[in-house]
Amino acid sequence: MxxxxxxxxxxxxxxxxxxxxxxxxxxxxxxxxxxxxxxxxxxxxxxxxxxxxxxxxxxxxxxxxxxxxxxxxxxxxxxxxxxxxxxxxxxxxxxxxxxxxxGPAVEPGFMSPFVGALVLVEGAVPEPWRRLPEEVPGAVPASSADPALLEQTLRERLPDAVGATEEEIAEAEACLGVTLPDELKALYRVTRARWQDWGDDYEAAERVSDAVGCELFSLDGLYIGDAQSRPCPWQFAADDAVVTAPDAAVQGLVGSPGWIVFGDNGGGDRLALDLTPGPGGHVGQVIVIDHERNIGAGLRAESLTDMVLNRPSGWHQDRDADNPPVVARVNIRYLESVKTAAHPALEVLSIGVWQGEPIGLAPVVGLPRLRTLTAYPGTLADPLEIAGLTGLEYLSLGPEEWRVLLDAGAVPRSLSAAGIEVQGERHPLPILDLANELLALWDRPLIxxxxxxxxxxxxx
Structure with a gap:
């Protein structure tokens, strides 16, 4: 035992x-x-x-x-x-x-006692975490990108730095599985940014940060800022959506195989070279991945050369796609009805605190992209209407609503994850039993x- x-x-x-x-x-x-x-x-x-x-x-x-x-x-x-x-x-x-x-099928709880999201399909992640970058025809590096000028400038600022050999750069490329952009190679030819080269001299590290404009990762500390590098619990991630505006410099992704992370701004936000820019961006632009957001990144500079030479102080990120028509929130403060939320582009429908008559789901039945429904306990007129939402991958309901679906054998089989919304003081054991009923439907490990x-x- x-x-x-x-x-x-x-x-x-x-x-x-x-x-x-x-x-x-x-x-x-x-x-x-x-x-x-x-x-x-x-x-x-x-x-x-x-x-x-x-x-x-x-x-x-x-x-x-x-x-x-x-x-x-x-x-x-x-x-x-x-x-x-x-x-x-x-x-x-x-x-x-x-x-x-x-057990392995339950994420840590934030609202319900002991129970976060129930992962009904092993390894499943929300749709935004599966989204890959779109191709942008005609995307090219910015005219300011100049690897030779970048290397010359950094050698002048860091005359005593230890640079990487071509063999070390090739080894880093092999580990990452990508070819490093010429600007990034130029940077690391000047300095490998390894602690052993500085002899634990913090002032030497600060000189590198000042010269480059960020806390530079060592050559062997580079990583790909893909979606896996930015995990998020289902409970929150299922409410997110990926949207890229027609003129956006950066695609509104969770992550990309073309985001090569090379540094930190000193506040936990990561800097990356972006090889998969948005329609209004440049290949090799410098982006900032905000550690307080789940999706998207901000533009810091149009090239690494631009960042090092011109030292931009800030960065800009388009607002999150947490609004209609893709994400809709029906409650006493936002949208007044599900009918108002209904749109072919709707992916996430959240029904919150409500003071009117119980809400019907008929207006959103058949919408092609609706994948997430969360409903505050007691807000739905008829939980069995959920059967008409055939594309759901995440569903969060109160215990009573789940009880209706379970008793009717109407829990959507399209689900990859589920949440139990508990409000007020509820004894934990019935919630655990309910969670186990849902896990058992998918033959998942029980609590x-x-x-x-x-x-x-x-x-x-």
């Missing part, structure tokens, strides 16, 4: 939880939930009160850290990534401890739950 299934692993944490929230466990039916992973955890433990001018110290939270580390060690030994738990007072007064393991009876002396 795995050690995370052993109550002794959890006893220190369980004791803290019980001491921190006795009122929530005082009566039958009361429960407390939490999660522990390696990078973070969420446990309902009372921490020291904040006092103005006083910062809590590690010693003040040492009991919590020690208890969490004990569980983390067990998770690590089991080869897991994280584990959820629930403490509850059973109807007969016993204290039960539930160890919940989501497992181990129930342990806790016998702790709370007077200790």
């Amino acid at each position: 795995s050690s995370i299934h052993d109550l002794t692993t959890w006893e220190p944490l369980l004791r803290l939880v019980q001491e921190s929230g006795p009122e929530r466990l005082a009566a039958p039916g009361g429960y407390i939930t939490g999660y522990i992973g390696f990078g973070s955890w969420s446990v309902p433990v009372q921490r020291p009160n904040s006092v103005p001018g006083w910062t809590p110290q590690v010693d003040d939270m040492q009991d919590e850290f020690t208890a969490v580390e004990r569980v983390q060690d067990a998770i690590r030994a089991d080869g897991a990534n994280g584990v959820s738990f629930m403490v509850e007072t059973a109807p007969d007064g016993r204290t039960l401890f539930h160890v919940i393991e989501s 497992s739950r181990t129930v342990l009876e806790a016998h702790l002396d709370t007077d200790r």
